[in-house]
Amino acid sequence: MGTDMHALGADPAARPGPADPLNLREFQAAAKSTVDPVYYDYLAGGAWDEVTLRDNEAAFGRLSLLPRVLRGHEKRELDVSLFGCPASSPVLISPTAFHRLVHPEGERATARAAAATGTIMVVSMAATVAVGDIAAAAREAAPEGGPALWFQLYLQPDREVTEALVARATAAGARALVVTVDSPVFGTHERDRRNGFLDLPAGMACENMRGLPGGEPDAVRPIAMSPRICWADVDWLRRSTSLPVLLKGVVHPEDARLALRHGVDGLVLSNHGGRQLDTVPATIDLLPDIVAAVGGRIPVILDGGVRRGTDVVKALALGASAVGIGRPVLWGLAVDGERGVRRVLDLLRDEVDTALALCGAASPRDLTPDLVRGRP
Numbered sequence: 001m002g003t004d005m006h007a008l009g010a011d012p013a014a015r016p017g018p019a020d021p022l023n024l025r026e027f028q029a030a031a032k033s034t035v036d037p038v039y040y041d042y043l044a045g046g047a048w049d050e051v052t053l054r055d056n057e058a059a060f061g062r063l064s065l066l067p068r069v070l071r072g073h074e075k076r077e078l079d080v081s082l083f084g085c086p087a088s089s090p091v092l093i094s095p096t097a098f099h100r101l102v103h104p105e106g107e108r109a110t111a112r113a114a115a116a117t118g119t120i121m122v123v124s125m126a127a128t129v130a131v132g133d134i135a136a137a138a139r140e141a142a143p144e145g146g147p148a149l150w151f152q153l154y155l156q157p158d159r160e161v162t163e164a165l166v167a168r169a170t171a172a173g174a175r176a177l178v179v180t181v182d183s184p185v186f187g188t189h190e191r192d193r194r195n196g197f198l199d200l201p202a203g204m205a206c207e208n209m210r211g212l213p214g215g216e217p218d219a220v221r222p223i224a225m226s227p228r229i230c231w232a233d234v235d236w237l238r239r240s241t242s243l244p245v246l247l248k249g250v251v252h253p254e255d256a257r258l259a260l261r262h263g264v265d266g267l268v269l270s271n272h273g274g275r276q277l278d279t280v281p282a283t284i285d286l287l288p289d290i291v292a293a294v295g296g297r298i299p300v301i302l303d304g305g306v307r308r309g310t311d312v313v314k315a316l317a318l319g320a321s322a323v324g325i326g327r328p329v330l331w332g333l334a335v336d337g338e339r340g341v342r343r344v345l346d347l348l349r350d351e352v353d354t355a356l357a358l359c360g361a362a363s364p365r366d367l368t369p370d371l372v373r374g375r376p
């Protein structure tokens, strides 16, 4: 056959075996069959009726792509640079808690896969491996250039505790702070209530929360979600670190404008994968308004429901600088540890590459809003 049909098959080492998942959905199915159903429900679930959870994915399906033709590009360039971090694709790893629930290596394996593929990983404050150990694992996998890790933070009511967390992340080499602001209280996950999943199993803990000020040297402090947190806390953080500060979970255009006024460096447009306030719109539906509010002054990264290269292309065309994936990384990790996460990242990168080519684009910069249409 003259075309490079199934180019993946060209390299025997990269060729998937008959049972290997071929796309992110197949990874989800494979994860579901291996992960303890209680933990699977924790990963999969959303808040209350899970309206937002479903809509994040459904909304991508309601959009069509209208490609351009005859553009004469030979190959695509997927690299992006965000806050001085070069990345091999516009897809980054959104912060998710508790990776050791699905694989004994936990965040270490995820970080190795991220480093090996040149992917930015946002480490969750609720990681089951300490950020310093995650960074060490990433350095082993890709010694040159240092790990492209960012650190996700819930601002703690006790500023001394937040300060200690920021100091740890900075010492580990984190290149940006992602402050999650959609969680003044924890959303209600009824699947977890029904299953009685209220705490981590013995031997697992939020390692970043160990030995913080005000506690015993080895004690693990609970993560506080506090409705008292306000813009003054963002101002304080902005003053107390030289790292870029992003806010994750801004969905209202007025808050996007406020973020600019408070000197925030970037936004992650996110509804927490439908796990906080239910019935918030799908993030892809909110993107045009947030992009308009920001007016190109800071990058907007979108997450929620990204499962295909076409989803990535739609978000970039509508003005996102990059997208994040949450659950798919955990599916890859559950199925095959570091290799599984690598495969998830590689599959999505290949899909983005093909979708760009089919849209007549040579890079994310060529994607414009006219390529996206609402379905009639």
Ligand SMILES: Cc1cc2nc3c(=O)[nH]c(=O)nc-3n(C[C@H](O)[C@H](O)[C@H](O)COP(=O)(O)O)c2cc1C
Pocket (backbone or CB within 6 Å): 042, 043, 044, 056, 094, 095, 096, 097, 124, 125, 126, 152, 180, 248, 270, 271, 272, 273, 274, 275, 303, 304, 305, 306, 324, 325, 326, 327, 328
């Ligand atoms: C199991 C799980 C744990 C999560 N933990 C965190 C977290 O610790 N901090 C945070 O800001 N967001 C957390 N999120 C939200 C993700 O960062 C992200 O916004 C969401 O998963 C994106 O949607 P997707 O899973 O559809 O890709 C979590 C999501 C899941 C599914």
Ligand SMILES: CC(C)CC(=O)C(=O)O
Pocket (backbone or CB within 6 Å): 097, 126, 223, 272, 275
């Ligand atoms: C431990 C939690 C704070 C993690 C989280 O954000 C989530 O499960 O959605």
